[in-house]
Amino acid sequence: MYLLQTWRPMAYHHGNLREALLARAAEVIAESGVEALSLRGLARDLDVSHAAPRRHFADRRGLLVELAKEAFRLCVVMMEQGAEAAGPDPVARYRALGRSYVEFARRDPAFFRAMHHPEVRSIPNSELSELQGAWFAALRDGAAAAQRSGWHPEADPEALVAFSVSAAMGAAQLLSDESWSQHLDFNDIDLLADDLLDLTVGRTQKSLMSTPNELTGNAAKRRAS
Amino acid sequence: MYLLQTWRPMAYHHGNLREALLARAAEVIAESGVEALSLRGLARDLDVSHAAPRRHFADRRGLLVELAKEAFRLCVVMMEQGAEAAGPDPVARYRALGRSYVEFARRDPAFFRAMHHPEVRSIPNSELSELQGAWFAALRDGAAAAQRSGWHPEADPEALVAFSVSAAMGAAQLLSDESWSQHLDFNDIDLLADDLLDLTVGRTQKSLMSTPNELTGNAAKRRAS
């Protein structure tokens, strides 16, 4: 993967290191987790000296913050695309936000981990904070629109935001991390995700369409053995 | 805090190191996070040589696993005590499980972090896995009882377990970590926790009792400014 960098036309010195570092870092995190990430390891992988990464990131945390920022950007885009694809119904769009977040967590584990890793969370960074705010805003807007169209009409709007964030983070964590999900008895993780969304959002037209003739959700298809 | 160890009657060599290490480790994690934990640092804090911890824990991860195990034990006890205090109604008891988990996360951040830190999650350990299973079982039993008494009667039971786990983890993470909760507009985190539980479990008699004359939850009390 990252070896491609070695034969590609390099614009200068030794490649456009910054992007290569971020890309390789994402690979390492996806394979071995944030703990396995070391600047020197990246430098070795990319055949540069151990101090080269320092020109682009002040330290390890700096690189992690950049990854997390990119993660929030991508995640918001994915969620908005998901909502767009869900059509005009605000509740269906809201549901799609949650669905997209879970998809993001499972499809891009490196980015998801960068967003959630305690080491990253403890770094104060205004740009990262702003991007997190944009992520919250996406859920806030979606929840507000859903509420206007009849979802929990009497609830406090900000409580619905907290509920949305909490449900999204909980579901993504549970479904993307086998150390948690191993304790669940299920066959198809996508159907389980649908059930979770049903329980969170309520059964929408879209979710009913996917299992039109059952009252008990995806249970029959999901149960193991 | 941990200095108390130095004057207490010591039954041994230089303290009952194992417990002292665990206690000091919990302090360090609560103050500075799991990343700040180092065996050598603990040894310094407890005035023992840098290799002394090795007699009790094979490595850093070994100590973390022990902390996480203890965390799951304590957490299950707290949740069961909470359910017990909630009386006989299964739905109220189920609600109390979630409430207790959030309380646990906020009251014992060190244990909560040890349970959830990716570095710990990636360690294969059968004893830890069993204790996690017991934690799941507590929620599974609670959810099943609630369902038998009318909560989501038509849902798949295992989907309800996933929903419970997801909601508990999400709420605890959101409410115990300011890097997330800073993006929410609220005054009283306890009232927000109640609102989250209302939205997850539905409004129970108990939650109605605490705000008997409002349709909109704790909104009025919670809204900032």
Add this chain to the structure above:
DNA sequence: GCCAAAAGTTGTCAATGGCAACATTGACTC
């Protein structure tokens, strides 16, 4: 009191983060 095991110590090594000083490249100017 003896002796074996438990508990703790000193010493060492490799890996890492982080810093400083130096080298090279490329781009811009005249």
Add this chain to the structure above:
DNA sequence: GAGTCAATGTTGCCATTGACAACTTTTGGC
């Protein structure tokens, strides 16, 4: 086209840490 400067990369160094080995001290059972 030569000179200059900033960007980029390199080598070297040091402190910290995890991890391991070899040795020493204490404890508790006999």
